Amino acid sequence: MSKRKLSRQQRWRVEKIQAERAERAERRARRDDTSLDAGDYGPERLGRVTAHFGRTLEVEAEDEHGDLQRHRCHLRANLEGLVTGDHVVWRVAADGSGVVVARQPRQSVLERPDARGQLKPVAANIAQILIVFAVEPAPHPNLIDRYLVAAEATGITPVLVLNKTDLLPETGSDLRTLLARYRAIGYRVVAASTQQEGGLDALHACLTERTSVFVGQSGVGKSSLIDRLLPDMQLRVGALSADSRKGTHTTTTATLYHLPAGGELIDSPGIREFGLGHLEEHQVAQGFIEFQPYLGHCRFRDCRHRQEPGCALRDAVERGDILASRFDSYRHIVDGLTTR
Numbered sequence: 001m002s003k004r005k006l007s008r009q010q011r012w013r014v015e016k017i018q019a020e021r022a023e024r025a026e027r028r029a030r031r032d033d034t035s036l037d038a039g040d041y042g043p044e045r046l047g048r049v050t051a052h053f054g055r056t057l058e059v060e061a062e063d064e065h066g067d068l069q070r071h072r073c074h075l076r077a078n079l080e081g082l083v084t085g086d087h088v089v090w091r092v093a094a095d096g097s098g099v100v101v102a103r104q105p106r107q108s109v110l111e112r113p114d115a116r117g118q119l120k121p122v123a124a125n126i127a128q129i130l131i132v133f134a135v136e137p138a139p140h141p142n143l144i145d146r147y148l149v150a151a152e153a154t155g156i157t158p159v160l161v162l163n164k165t166d167l168l169p170e171t172g173s174d175l176r177t178l179l180a181r182y183r184a185i186g187y188r189v190v191a192a193s194t195q196q197e198g199g200l201d202a203l204h205a206c207l208t209e210r211t212s213v214f215v216g217q218s219g220v221g222k223s224s225l226i227d228r229l230l231p232d233m234q235l236r237v238g239a240l241s242a243d244s245r246k247g248t249h250t251t252t253t254a255t256l257y258h259l260p261a262g263g264e265l266i267d268s269p270g271i272r273e274f275g276l277g278h279l280e281e282h283q284v285a286q287g288f289i290e291f292q293p294y295l296g297h298c299r300f301r302d303c304r305h306r307q308e309p310g311c312a313l314r315d316a317v318e319r320g321d322i323l324a325s326r327f328d329s330y331r332h333i334v335d336g337l338t339t340r
């Protein structure tokens, strides 16, 4: 809202609307409690949110045969902020729909700024962020580092995926050198091609038994990779039961897919753009993982690793313990923050 002052009458109206809203939420909560207590719903079961449509969710759970079934669920009124990937406790109604009554603790959460710049969760319980880049368009090392910093800030493991290796020359590629550097720092690097026989083998191996998301700049082949990984169109639209006309929402909400070879993928346009938002300066130094042993060892506690004497980071660069290219990239990203 703008900074202009509200008149007394406007303020009164805003307060009245808020009070009405609170009262409605309260009534909904009481109604939920009554019907839950009345035994209209079955016992508590565990499930996972596979898609989100405003006030309703899709929750997946095993049936009595161990097969996964998806249920349209509404939220208990006092339960807000659930996202795709959340593990939840829910109860089924006679018609197969359900109500989510609790959220399990999250192992990780991916957040993005909303229209007002406030961080909002978009997906939860992700084990790895696959940062896709390609032979063409060639990546700027800064951009890879930016994605890595953003991933490190979430605590979720990043994996570098080099796509379009069919376009890679046999020898003398700068990209191979670049990749070797990231491997030496400790990152997992996976080569892929959607255009070659067996081009996704390494990727398949990396995706099983965990939940992943794909991020990366436009044109690197994220859609092509996901199309190949989820060859059955039904898998992609499977998130929606046929009775729903709200299907168009799937394009904006994060959706969880099962990969045929095992493992899950959570995807949405918002998630794909992850990493391009704002970073905080302290996150940047922490996000260069090979800097960590030196952070806090500079002569000045508030060292910004520029001209200061006794800078542990710059000393490490001079000794060759930190790559000059990574340190330059760090400086470039930090300088970009201050000129905003």
Ligand SMILES: Nc1nc2c(ncn2[C@@H]2O[C@H](COP(=O)(O)OP(=O)(O)OP(=O)(O)O)[C@@H](O)[C@H]2O)c(=O)[nH]1
Binding pocket: 163, 164, 165, 166, 167, 192, 193, 194, 195, 196, 216, 217, 218, 219, 220, 221, 222, 223, 224, 225, 272
């Ligand atoms: N040679 C080659 N081309 C590929 C490969 N994977 C994808 N492409 C091509 O790269 C182009 C971009 O692929 P997309 O899948 O649309 O890329 P994207 O990352 O989803 O792009 P956005 O939707 O803009 O974010 C398309 O013309 C693809 O056909 C590959 O492994 N090798």
Ligand SMILES: [Zn+2]
Binding pocket: 298, 303, 304, 305, 306, 308, 310, 311, 312, 313, 314
């Ligand atoms: Zn320093």
